[in-house]
Amino acid sequence: MDYPINLDLNNKDILIVGGGRVGFRKFKRLFFVGANITVVSREFNPAFDEYFKNDKENYNLLQRSFDEDDLKNKFLVFAATGNRKTNEDIAYLAGKEDILVNIIDNAGLSDFTVPAAHYRGKLLLTASTDSILPALSRKIRKDLEEKYGIEYQLLLEVMTEMRPGIIKKISDMKIRRKIFREIAGDIFLKKVKNIVNKEKITELDINQKSTTYQKAADYLIDEIADIIEAFVFDKNI
Ligand SMILES: C[C@@]1(CC(=O)O)C2=NC(=C\c3[nH]c(c(CCC(=O)O)c3CC(=O)O)Cc3[nH]c(c(CC(=O)O)c3CCC(=O)O)/C=C3\N/C(=C\2)[C@@H](CCC(=O)O)[C@]3(C)CC(=O)O)/[C@H]1CCC(=O)O
Numbered sequence: 001m002d003y004p005i006n007l008d009l010n011n012k013d014i015l016i017v018g019g020g021r022v023g024f025r026k027f028k029r030l031f032f033v034g035a036n037i038t039v040v041s042r043e044f045n046p047a048f049d050e051y052f053k054n055d056k057e058n059y060n061l062l063q064r065s066f067d068e069d070d071l072k073n074k075f076l077v078f079a080a081t082g083n084r085k086t087n088e089d090i091a092y093l094a095g096k097e098d099i100l101v102n103i104i105d106n107a108g109l110s111d112f113t114v115p116a117a118h119y120r121g122k123l124l125l126t127a128s129t130d131s132i133l134p135a136l137s138r139k140i141r142k143d144l145e146e147k148y149g150i151e152y153q154l155l156l157e158v159m160t161e162m163r164p165g166i167i168k169k170i171s172d173m174k175i176r177r178k179i180f181r182e183i184a185g186d187i188f189l190k191k192v193k194n195i196v197n198k199e200k201i202t203e204l205d206i207n208q209k210s211t212t213y214q215k216a217a218d219y220l221i222d223e224i225a226d227i228i229e230a231f232v233f234d235k236n237i
C-alpha cells in the first residue's frame with residue numbers, strides 16, 4: 001500500500017531524464033507547481049518546442065545523454081527514458097544518493113508513482129491504482145473533472161479569506177467543527193453552485209478577482225456569516 005502525500009515542490013530542484021511523451025507529461029505538471037526543473041534528454045518531444053522558445057528561469061532543457069553528475073543536489077528524480085536498462089541504472093544511482101525516484105516503466109523500482117490529478121483551484125483530487133491500470137486513473141480523473149466544478153474553487157477562495165477570522169473569533173472547537181461541516185455540506189455547496197450558474201463565474205473571474213467574483217464572494221460571505229450566527233446562538237438551521 002502506498003502513502004499519499006502532497007509535496008510542496010515550489011523552487012525545489014527536480015531532474016527528469018528523458019524528454020519524450022511521458023517525460024513531457026511529468027514536466028508540464030512540475031512546471032505548473034513551480035518546481036525548478038532540469039530535463040536531460042538525447043532528443044526532445046516536439047511538445048517541448050514552445051518551452052525552448054520562451055526559456056524561463058525555472059527550467060533547463062539539456063540535449064545530451066544522462067550523466068551521473070546530473071543527480072547532484074536533486075530533490076526528486078524522474079527516469080523517463082525509453083530504455084529500461086538506463087532507467088534501472090538511474091534508480092540504482094539515485095538510491096545510492098538517497099534521492100527519491102519515479103521510474104516510468106518500473107513501479108517496483110520507484111520510490112513513488114504519480115497519480116492522475118484534477119486541480120480545481122485549491123482543491124486537488126487524485127487517483128491511482130497501485131500501478132495496475134493507469135488508464136483507469138486517467139478515466140477517474142476525467143470523471144472527477146465533470147463532478148467537481150468551479151463551485152469548489154469559488155468556495156475555497158472565499159474560505160481562504162474567512163477561515164483565519166473564524167478560527168480567531170470562535171474559540172469553541174465543537175462549534176467551529178459544526179460551522180465548517182455546514183459550509184462543506186451539500187446544502188451550502190448547492191448555494192455556491194447556484195451562484196456560479198447565476199453569475200456565470202469562470203475560472204478567470206476567480207483568478208483575477210474580477211467584479212463578478214467580488215459580487216459572488218460578498219454574497220457567500222453574508223451566507224457564511226448567517227451560518228456562524230446560527231451556530232453560535234445554537235439555533236437549529
Ligand atoms: C496516472 C498517470 C499520471 C501521469 O503520468 O501524469 C500515470 N500514467 C498515466 C497514463 C498512462 N500510462 C500508460 C498509458 C497507456 C495505456 C496503458 O497502457 O494503460 C496511459 C494513458 C495515456 O497515456 O493516455 C501506460 C503505462 N503507465 C505505466 C507504465 C509502465 C508499467 O506499467 O510498467 C505503462 C506502460 C504499460 C505498457 O504498455 O506496458 C506506469 C505508471 N503510470 C503511472 C501514472 C504510474 C501508476 C499510476 C497508477 O497507480 O494508476 C506508473 C506506475 C509510474 C508513473 O508514471 O508514475 C497518467 C494519466 C494522467 C491523466 O491523464 O490523468
Ligand SMILES: NC(=O)c1ccc[n+]([C@@H]2O[C@H](COP(=O)([O-])OP(=O)(O)OC[C@H]3O[C@@H](n4cnc5c(N)ncnc54)[C@H](O)[C@@H]3O)[C@@H](O)[C@H]2O)c1
Nearest residue numbers: 018019020021022023040041042043065066081082104105
Ligand atoms: N509512466 C507512464 O505514465 C507511462 C505511460 C506510457 C508508457 N510508459 C512507458 O514509458 C516508456 C516510453 O516513454 P515515452 O513514450 O516517453 O518514450 P520516448 O521514446 O518518447 O522518450 C524517451 C526519451 O528518452 C530519451 N533518452 C533515451 N536514452 C537516454 C539517455 N541515456 N539519456 C538521456 N535521454 C535519453 C530519448 O531521446 C527520448 O527523447 C515505455 O517503456 C513505456 O513502457 C510509461
